[in-house]
Amino acid sequence: MRRRASIGAVALGAVAALLALLTGPGSGHAENAPSKASGVFITGVVEPAQPQAESTDGTRQSASLAQLPDNPLLDLAVARVTVGNGTASATLADVRVLPGPDLPEELEKVLADVADGLQAVCGQQAEPAQEPQATAGADQDAAVAETAPPATTDPQQPTPSPEIQSQVMPEAEPSESAPETEEAERSEQTETSEDAATEDEPELSDVLGRQLAKQLDAGQLCKDLQNGLPTPVSLQALDVRCDGKTLGFDLVNLAVLGQTIDLPDTVEPNTTVPLGPLGSLTLNKQSSKQGEATVQGVVLSLAEQAEIVLASATCGQPMQDAPKPPVVTTGLPVTG
C-alpha cells in the first residue's frame, strides 16, 4: 500500500509539473487587451466618444471635459474618465438629453407628437369632470372623455436586445385589465398592444406607453407642460467602473420628462426602462468578450433615430508585474 501511495504521489507530482509546463512560468505576456473608458457617445453626432481614455500598457490615463461639442442632443456639466492597469471608470454629472433646438427632423417630429398628445391629455384633465391624474390604471379607463383625438404616435414597446438577458422595470401595479372583448380585437388591429386606447379619449398611457405612464404624475406633467415639453431624459450623476473582477454602476436621479424615475437600490445588469415613443433606456448594460468586460451606464435608444451611450468602462486583464530576476552565476567584472 505504501508503495502504491508513493507511486501515486510521484505520478500526481508529474501531472502537476506537466500542467505547469503547459501553462508556462508566467513571466509576462503579450500586450494586453486595453482598458478603455468614455464619457458620451452619440451615433453620428459625438463620435468617437468624448472624453475618452485608453491604456494599453497598464499606465494610468485620464481625461475630462466640462462641455460637449455643440450638438442638439445632449448637454452635461462634467465628464471624467480614468483608466489604469486593468481598471477603468467614467463619471458624468448633470446630463440632459435633448436640451435644445436644431434637432434632427425625425426626432423633432417624435417630440412634437408627444407634446401634442400630452396637450390633448392635459386638455381633458383641465375639464372639471376629469380626475386630476389620468395616469393609468385599468380602473380609470372608463373615465376618459369621448371627443379627443387618438394619440398621433403608436407607442413603441422597446424590445430587449436579444443577446442581453434583460431586466425590465416592473410596473407599479400588475396588469390585470387585458381586455377579452371587442376592445382587445381593436387593439390588435391597430397594433397598439397593451397600450391601445380602449376609448376614444386619450390618456397618458396612450401617449407615453403604459409602463412609462405609470411612473409619472400626470398632474405634475401637465403643469410642467405649460412651460413647454420638459427635458425628456436627465440624470444628476452617473458612475461606472470596473477592475477586471467586478463591474460597478451608480446612478442618481434619473428623470424622464422632468420626473424622477423610481429605481431599486441595486439596479440589475441590463435593466430596461421603456420610454414609449421616445425609445428606451438600458441601465447598467454589461457585456464581456474574450479578455475584457464592459459596463455602460445608460444606453438610450432614442426613437430608433439615435443611440446615446453615457459613461462606458471596459477593463482588460491587468498587466502582470515583471518576474523576480533569477540569480545567474557568471563572470562579469564590474567597476567595483
Added chain:
Amino acid sequence: MAGPQLRIYQRLRYPLRVVGGAVLVVALMVLVVALWGVFGTDERRSNRDPALSVKPAGLTESTTYTQIRKAPRDPQPHQRTRGLVVHPPNFTKLYRKPGGAAIGVIGPEQIGPTWLPVIDKRRGWVRVLLPSRPNRSSAWMPGSKLTWSRSPYLISVHLTSKRLELYRDGDVVDSWLIGIGQRSTPTPRGRTFVLGVFTDPAQSFSPVILALGSHSEVLKTFGGGPGTVAIHGWPTSDVLGNASSAGCIRVPRQALDRLRDIPSGTVVLVDGQ
C-alpha cells in the same frame, strides 16, 4: 500446502515489481521534462522556432560587452517612465526609428532573461534603453514581437546626498546611504536600468551583483570586463556615504537583499542631487 501458494505469489510479485518500476521511471521522466519546461530559460523556449532563434548576420548584438554607435541617445535621460518593460522572446532587430534602418539586434538572454525599459511608444513600436555602449543608448523595436510586462519599481540614485531611494508605484518605500564612484571614476548620470542579477566567485565583495545598463565614462575596461556599472554590496560599511568606487554603487546588505528581487528592466535614475 504453503509451497504452491508461495510460488504463485512470487510469480505474481515479479511482474508487479516490474510494472511498478516502469511507472515510476515514466513518471520521473515526465517530471524531468516538466521541470525543464518550468525552469528552462526563455531562450530555450524560443528555440522551438529555429528560424527566429538565430542571430541575424551582420548586425551587432546589444550586450554589456558591445557598442552600437548608431543607436540614438535617450532624449529624456532624467525622466521617469511608466514602468513598462519588454522582453524579446527571440533575437529581435533594433531600429534607429520606427520603420527605419536596423542598427543592431538584441537577444532573449544575457544575464538572465533580457528585460528592457520602455521610454516611448509610437504606433506599435516601442523605444527601449540598451545595455550596450555608449551610455544612454536607445533603439526602437516592433512591439508585436515582444513580451510586455511592468515593473512597479524605480531606483533613484542621488550622487550628492549619496542616497539610493526605492520607489514602488510612485512612492518611496526604502532609502539607504550608499557609496558612489570617486571623482576620477564617477558614477555615470542619467537613465539606465537593471540588466540582470548575478553572482561571480571572482568578485567576492558581494554575494550578488546587479549589473546596470550603463558603463563607466572613463574606464573602457575594468578588471577584464567592459566597465559595466553595477549595484552591489561591500564587505565593510565605511564605503557608505563616500565616493570611493570605480563607478559602481555600493549599498548596505539590507539594501542588497531588497534590490536583488527587483525585476530586470527596472529603471535606475542617477542624478546630481
